[in-house]
Amino acid sequence: MEDTTQKILYSAVQPSGNLTIGNYIGAIRNWVGLQHAFTCFYAIADMHAITVKQEPALLRRRTLELAALYIACGVDPEQCTLYVQSNVSAHAELAWVLNTITYVGEMERMTQFKDKAARHAENINMGLMDYPVLMAADILLYQAHLVPVGMDQRQHLEIARDIAIRFNNRYGETFRVPEGYILKEGAKITSLQDPLRKMSKSDENPNASVFLSDDRDTVMRKFKRAVTDSDNRIVASEDKPGVTNLLNIYAAFKGCTVAEAEKTFEGRGYGEFKLAVGETVADALAPVQAEQKRLLADKGYLAEVLKRGAEEAFRAARKTLSKVYRKVGFYRGE
Numbered sequence: 342m343e344d345t346t347q348k349i350l351y352s353a354v355q356p357s358g359n360l361t362i363g364n365y366i367g368a369i370r371n372w373v374g375l376q377h378a379f380t381c382f383y384a385i386a387d388m389h390a391i392t393v394k395q396e397p398a399l400l401r402r403r404t405l406e407l408a409a410l411y412i413a414c415g416v417d418p419e420q421c422t423l424y425v426q427s428n429v430s431a432h433a434e435l436a437w438v439l440n441t442i443t444y445v446g447e448m449e450r451m452t453q454f455k456d457k458a459a460r461h462a463e464n465i466n467m468g469l470m471d472y473p474v475l476m477a478a479d480i481l482l483y484q485a486h487l488v489p490v491g492m493d494q495r496q497h498l499e500i501a502r503d504i505a506i507r508f509n510n511r512y513g514e515t516f517r518v519p520e521g522y523i524l525k526e527g528a529k530i531t532s533l534q535d536p537l538r539k540m541s542k543s544d545e546n547p548n549a550s551v552f553l554s555d556d557r558d559t560v561m562r563k564f565k566r567a568v569t570d571s572d573n574r575i576v577a578s579e580d581k582p583g584v585t586n587l588l589n590i591y592a593a594f595k596g597c598t599v600a601e602a603e604k605t606f607e608g609r610g611y612g613e614f615k616l617a618v619g620e621t622v623a624d625a626l627a628p629v630q631a632e633q634k635r636l637l638a639d640k641g642y643l644a645e646v647l648k649r650g651a652e653e654a655f656r657a658a659r660k661t662l663s664k665v666y667r668k669v670g671f672y673r674g675e
């Protein structure tokens with residue numbers, strides 16, 4: 342097998358909102374798996390988070406909670422570089438330079454910008470528009486080979502590639518042009534109340550999403566109320582989105598296939614099925630929550646891990662930034 346451990350993989354997540362079991366299956370678990378295969382940089386993107394309004398104390402708390410959560414889920418700070426974006430000033434510094442080769446028109450056309458501008462019409466700030474450039478800076482600073490991206494971030498990665506190529510053409514070879522790392526498409530986890538829609542951390546219906554922070558009773562209650570259908574067969578199929586979603590969730594948390602899950606529940610009723618799915622999820626979440634709580638009680642340890650992460654990240658980022666400053670003609674003393 343090809344040795345990929347020298348390849349650099351970059352990913353980041355914003356510390357905004359409560360994470361759902363959909364985020365866990367779709368994102369967090371991947372970070373854990375990838376850290377052994379590649380040289381991974383994992384950031385908590387607090388600078389991206391403030392492009393929409395944040396409560397400062399809450400942002401700070403969520404940053405720490407997210408770091409603790411990732412470690413609790415198995416992200417090992419000895420195996421990867423885990424750090425907070427704003428702790429490494431090179432991100433902002435590189436973003437400034439990249440801004441000068443990015444066109445306003447390109448940013449105005451970005452789908453996510455248009456969506457967010459529509460949703461936050463009272464706060465269309467420059468940062469919101471500049472979001473993709475900061476993201477390009479994140480990736481290019483570390484000379485990343487690979488960026489794992491879901492559908493919603495594809496366009497941002499494309500822009501990062503364009504910016505890298507443009508800079509290299511104008512100033513000479515400086516950045517590695519990153520590739521998307523296509524994740525093995527796990528099953529999409531959908532809303533428990535409207536199984537045709539994605540499970541979202543911002544759903545107004547409190548029973549639609551299961552959060553990683555939900556206690557056992559809450560998890561059980563939400564699964565008990567999950568929408569199914571009237572035909573009592575526990576099989577995955579397109580005309581049974583609710584049952585299919587529950588089977589997907591069960592399989593993902595049990596580590597089995599959907600076919601195996603169907604077999605397990607053959608001939609059983611929906612009530613019993615929903616109970617079993619709830620229990621499986623609650624059993625899986627309990628140790629993660631306990632470990633996250635333990636870590637959050639040990640602020641010294643977390644501070645130490647994140648400080649070390651920021652130092653490691655800075656060492657890598659500094660090299661790229663000095664090169665960029667030289668290339669664009671900034672005076673560096675002799």
Ligand code: TRP
Pocket residue numbers: 351352353354355386389475476479480488494
């Ligand atoms: N924009 C990404 C998201 O919301 C988070 C992010 C910030 C990111 N910088 C990144 C992801 C760099 C990959 C690479 O999901």
